[in-house]
Amino acid sequence: MPRSEGADLSAGKDRFDQLLPAFLDLPFALPRARELGRVGRRIRVEFGSFREYQAYSPGDDLRALDWKVLARTGERVLRRFDDWEHRSLVLGLDLSASLASRWEGLSCLLRLYVFLGLHAFDSVELLVAQGGKLRHRLYEGVGSWGRFRAEFTGMHPEGKSGLPLLARGLGRISKRRPGILLSDWMPEEEALLAFSMLAGSAFVLLFPRIPLEDFSIPISSLALETKDGARLQDPETGVQLDVENLVHALPAFRKIQQEWEASRRHQARSQGLPFLSATLPDPEGDTHSWLPFLHLSERI
Amino acid sequence: MGQLAFTQPWLLLFLLLLPLLFWKPRRSFRPLETDRLALWQKALERMGGGRGRSHFFPRLLNSLIFVTLVVAAAGPKRPERPGVKKLWQVLDASPSMAVRTGPGESRWSSARARSQALRRRGGQPTVPSRSFRLQGSLILPMGDTHSSEPGLLPARPLALLPFAAQAGAETAVVFWGDGAGPSPWPKEEGSRLFFGGAAVGRVENQGFRSARVEDPWPDKDVLLFFSLVKEDSSPTLRMRRGVGPWEVLPLSLPKKSGIYPLRIPRGSGGPLEIALSGEDPFQRDQHLVLMLRPPPDLRVTAVPPDKAQLLARFLRERCGLSSAPPSPSTVQVQIRSGGNLLAAPPSGQVDPASRVQKKGVLLCLGTQVAEGQRLVAVRGAIEWNRNDPLLKGLDLSGFVPKQVLRGDLPAGFRVLARLGKDPLLVVHERRRLLAFLGTLPHEGLFRQPFFPILCLRFLGQVLGQGKTRTRMRPLPPKVEYAQPGLLDAHAVPAPRRIDRISFFVPARPYAPFLAMLALGLIALAFFRVLFSLRTKT
Numbered sequence: 001m002p003r004s005e006g007a008d009l010s011a012g013k014d015r016f017d018q019l020l021p022a023f024l025d026l027p028f029a030l031p032r033a034r035e036l037g038r039v040g041r042r043i044r045v046e047f048g049s050f051r052e053y054q055a056y057s058p059g060d061d062l063r064a065l066d067w068k069v070l071a072r073t074g075e076r077v078l079r080r081f082d083d084w085e086h087r088s089l090v091l092g093l094d095l096s097a098s099l100a101s102r103w104e105g106l107s108c109l110l111r112l113y114v115f116l117g118l119h120a121f122d123s124v125e126l127l128v129a130q131g132g133k134l135r136h137r138l139y140e141g142v143g144s145w146g147r148f149r150a151e152f153t154g155m156h157p158e159g160k161s162g163l164p165l166l167a168r169g170l171g172r173i174s175k176r177r178p179g180i181l182l183s184d185w186m187p188e189e190e191a192l193l194a195f196s197m198l199a200g201s202a203f204v205l206l207f208p209r210i211p212l213e214d215f216s217i218p219i220s221s222l223a224l225e226t227k228d229g230a231r232l233q234d235p236e237t238g239v240q241l242d243v244e245n246l247v248h249a250l251p252a253f254r255k256i257q258q259e260w261e262a263s264r265r266h267q268a269r270s271q272g273l274p275f276l277s278a279t280l281p282d283p284e285g286d287t288h289s290w291l292p293f294l295h296l297s298e299r300i
Numbered sequence: 301m302g303q304l305a306f307t308q309p310w311l312l313l314f315l316l317l318l319p320l321l322f323w324k325p326r327r328s329f330r331p332l333e334t335d336r337l338a339l340w341q342k343a344l345e346r347m348g349g350g351r352g353r354s355h356f357f358p359r360l361l362n363s364l365i366f367v368t369l370v371v372a373a374a375g376p377k378r379p380e381r382p383g384v385k386k387l388w389q390v391l392d393a394s395p396s397m398a399v400r401t402g403p404g405e406s407r408w409s410s411a412r413a414r415s416q417a418l419r420r421r422g423g424q425p426t427v428p429s430r431s432f433r434l435q436g437s438l439i440l441p442m443g444d445t446h447s448s449e450p451g452l453l454p455a456r457p458l459a460l461l462p463f464a465a466q467a468g469a470e471t472a473v474v475f476w477g478d479g480a481g482p483s484p485w486p487k488e489e490g491s492r493l494f495f496g497g498a499a500v501g502r503v504e505n506q507g508f509r510s511a512r513v514e515d516p517w518p519d520k521d522v523l524l525f526f527s528l529v530k531e532d533s534s535p536t537l538r539m540r541r542g543v544g545p546w547e548v549l550p551l552s553l554p555k556k557s558g559i560y561p562l563r564i565p566r567g568s569g570g571p572l573e574i575a576l577s578g579e580d581p582f583q584r585d586q587h588l589v590l591m592l593r594p595p596p597d598l599r600v601t602a603v604p605p606d607k608a609q610l611l612a613r614f615l616r617e618r619c620g621l622s623s624a625p626p627s628p629s630t631v632q633v634q635i636r637s638g639g640n641l642l643a644a645p646p647s648g649q650v651d652p653a654s655r656v657q658k659k660g661v662l663l664c665l666g667t668q669v670a671e672g673q674r675l676v677a678v679r680g681a682i683e684w685n686r687n688d689p690l691l692k693g694l695d696l697s698g699f700v701p702k703q704v705l706r707g708d709l710p711a712g713f714r715v716l717a718r719l720g721k722d723p724l725l726v727v728h729e730r731r732r733l734l735a736f737l738g739t740l741p742h743e744g745l746f747r748q749p750f751f752p753i754l755c756l757r758f759l760g761q762v763l764g765q766g767k768t769r770t771r772m773r774p775l776p777p778k779v780e781y782a783q784p785g786l787l788d789a790h791a792v793p794a795p796r797r798i799d800r801i802s803f804f805v806p807a808r809p810y811a812p813f814l815a816m817l818a819l820g821l822i823a824l825a826f827f828r829v830l831f832s833l834r835t836k837t
Contacts, residue, residue: 098335184335213336231329234337241337242329243344252343253336260339 015284016108017149020115022287028294030089030116031180031204031276048083088125089117090179092170092203095130098236099157099184102210105280106182109208109293111152113180116294118142125173129166131159136169160236161187167194170203179203185264192267199271206293207261207277214279215254219247307375314370321363358828365821372814383802384472387422387429389415390439390460392477397450408450411476418474422803432463434475439463472801510575513592515541522564522592524572536577542570548577 046064056065056076064078091113099106117124123140126148139148163183170179181203185191198205211217230246233239243249261277268275281289306312334340391397397408419429431442436453439460464473515522524539537549541564564572572592 101333101335186335187338229329230332232332232334232337232340234335235333236335237337239337241340241344243340246330246332249340249343249347252347253340256339256343256346257336 016111019287020112023112023116023290023294024119026287026291026294028291029120030113031206031274031293031295046079046081046083048081051080051082053077054080086123087121088123088177089113089121090125090127090170090173090177090203091117092127092166092179092181092183093129094161094163094166094181094183095128095155095157095159096161096163096184096236097158098161098186098234100235102184102208102280103157105210105283106208107152107155108283109280109290110182111149112290112293114139114148115145118145118148124148127166127169127173128155129162129169130157132162132165134162134165134169157235161190163190164193164197167197171197171201177202181205182208191264195268195271195273198273201273203273205268205273205275207264207275208280208293209257209261209277210280212250213254213257215258217279219250224250303379305377305379307377309374311370311374315367318363318366321359321366358825361821361825361828365818365825368814368818368821372811372818375809375811376814377807377809377811378805380807381802381805383804384422384470385427385804386468386471387419387427387801387803388432388467388471388473389418389429390432390434390463390473390475391415391442392475393433393435393451393453394477395450395452397477415474415476418801422801423805426806427803434459434477470804474801510573512571512573514571515592518570522572524564524592538575538577539564540573544570546575549574 053066053069054077056078060078064080066077066079069075069077091110093110114124114126118139119142123138124144126137126139128135128137137148137151139145163185166181166183170181179202181194181198183191183194183205185194185205185207195205212222224247230243232241232243265275265277276293278292391408391411393408397411398406400406401410415431419431422429432439433442433451435451437459460473460475467473538546539549540546
């Protein structure tokens with residue numbers, strides 16, 4: 001069912017937006033590479049010379065609370081130092097036209113990641129490759145969620161694939177900062193090129209599949225008519241392919257899709273990169289349907 | 301491939317229904333955007349098709365079956381082609397067929413190979429073939445034991461005429477021979493071809509009527525050498541140049557074969573054509589070789605340079621060269637210095653003033669007479685009068701000719717050598733006079749080894765103390781070479797190509813073959829359906 005997504009988002013009544021705060025209560029966090037632990041800190045860490053006292057507001061890190069001042073005066077102040085380590089999440093998105101088929105779920109996933117990133121990190125950097133250009137957006141603090149939400153409404157898949165451009169941009173920012181790269185990983189040669197560019201980094205490569213491609217979802221639940229043919233078209237290249245009987249050909253396609261994912265996973269592992277794939281759920285679903293895209297949090 | 305006919309051609313109209321097999325009802329495809337086209341393509345290929353191939357192949361197979369069945373029902377057949385139903389081949393077994401035409405190849409082997417090729421073309425089972433060999437006047441069936449080599453008797457092709465008359469109207473009689481004369485062994489399928497029942501008068505191309513050779517020197521005298529291998533008869537030849545009138549050659553050819561040079565005076569140019577005097581063609585196996593070349597320039601080296609003046613004075617005073625030479629020849633003496641002609645008196649006139657030499661003197665001895673007539677007439681070696689006391693000391697011994705002198709000579713002259721009937725070397729009794737009364741062709745020098753030696757020794761005696769070289773070699777003759785191939789003789793008329801023999805071909809139906817093909821295709825389609833059902837389950 002096509003959705004007039006832009007209108008809903010602009011109105012601020014998107015159901016998924018309302019669902020997002022519920023993810024903060026779940027013991028799940030953003031998917032991270034194993035290297036993430038050895039690279040950065042879990043929270044903001046300040047060091048250096050003392051700079052100032054800052055009034056406490058709920059939600060601040062209690063470790064910075066000056067207990068002595070609290071005991072002496074009863075006021076809650078935070079000790080601020082002149083240097084600190086900033087933790088940011090880098091989100092890469094290959095927004096080529098070929099992503100149109102999975103944009104409905106992927107847009108929700110992107111919002112989820114930015115939302116969680118703004119709460120778990122100091123900032124979220126968003127790199128979007130689209131039409132041969134690389135756009136860079138920086139969102140700092142939870143307060144920048146509104147700005148992201150406003151800019152998000154203008155995003156939609158179009159143009160050629162910019163996967164190598166995106167990988168090169170991500171590698172230039174930092175190789176030791178955590179990040180998540182979302183793409184359809186097509187064509188294959190560009191995917192392999194991106195793998196080699198990101199080799200050894202702390203990025204998680206994520207492939208969001210749609211239910212049509214998931215082997216575990218029964219075909220009968222896809223609402224496909226039995227003798228329907230389909231004219232498959234790649235919106236990026238315009239190439240068409242007629243499939244006489246979609247239901248008949250779907251198992252073979254899913255099997256090849258499964259082999260393709262296994263092959264990508266193996267190739268990414270050989271470059272020291274985790275390659276995750278999960279099926280995009282129905283955007284109308286609850287929080288549990290998005291758990292395959294999250295990792296169990298270490299807070300438990 | 302021959303023509304194709306159908307017994308019921310109207311059944312081919314069913315082929316118009318063939319596009320129905322490829323007609324595909326237009327379906328509505330649901331548009332679906334995807335970025336996995338490459339994987340979809342692989343999936344379709346794995347299912348046995350891809351881009352519609354899985355549906356195209358069975359349609360192609362079905363259409364093949366349909367076409368095969370329709371064409372088979374129409375009854376295609378190759379119609380019967382009328383033609384020769386028997387083939388008799390006669391090989392010329394004359395000795396000339398043993399002539400080698402290449403490494404390991406002779407005319408006989410070529411003829412056998414061509415006859416076998418013709419037999420294969422006719423098709424052994426449909427057109428029976430028999431081979432014969434013509435040996436003299438006998439036509440013998442050719443077996444394996446007698447066909448390895450040609451025989452020794454010259455073939456007489458006229459014997460073929462009654463043989464060919466025995467053949468029926470549907471029998472082709474082919475004679476493989478090498479032709480006669482200068483006609484080359486035909487590279488193509490040139491041969492003499494008789495069809496059965498042919499009348500004698502219709503048999504053509506028994507041999508060539510004349511031979512033609514192009515003349516590359518139309519403005520000068522030429523020497524025509526020809527040899528004719530004859531049989532018993534002694535034909536009279538005639539010759540013409542260009543389109544001029546025919547002239548009977550003043551030759552009486554001896555029975556023995558050999559090369560006969562003939563001087564042809566300067567004419568109007570054009571090719572030379574030799575033919576028999578009558579209208580008859582040359583007989584088969586008559587071998588005529590024509591060779592054309594300009595007459596060579598004869599030169600003999602002899603006299604030392606300081607003796608040239610002495611020699612000139614001697615020739616003038618003692619030999620009487622200033623006066624008319626004795627009959628019947630004209631003596632011409634040329635004195636050369638190097639390559640420059642110092643004096644060439646037309647009738648022996650010598651100017652001593654222009655004979656001051658520095659380097660060397662060439663004394664050219666020769667005559668300008670009708671060479672061809674004389675040489676042919678007096679063909680033979682020089683006969684020496686070796687008992688003459690004038691030749692004593694010249695080491696000529698052991699031979700006394702029967703007839704030394706014929707005809708009148710001036711007083712005091714004696715003939716020392718003759719060329720045929722003509723006196724060649726005449727010497728005065730006082731051993732002071734030298735005269736040449738014969739023709740000395742350059743080619744004949746090697747046959748007359750004593751002649752220059754004799755002359756030089758004689759001149760040495762004449763000139764007293766002058767040193768003469770008694771051992772001498774003739775200078776290489778001036779030979780003008782023509783363009784290669786220009787001097788090749790061609791037979792007139794040219795060898796005729798063999799007529800195309802159309803062999804009898806029986807009718808052949810194709811319907812059973814097409815039915816078997818359709819059956820095989822149906823089996824293929826059946827197994828394909830069976831295999832696809834098995835993979836789906």
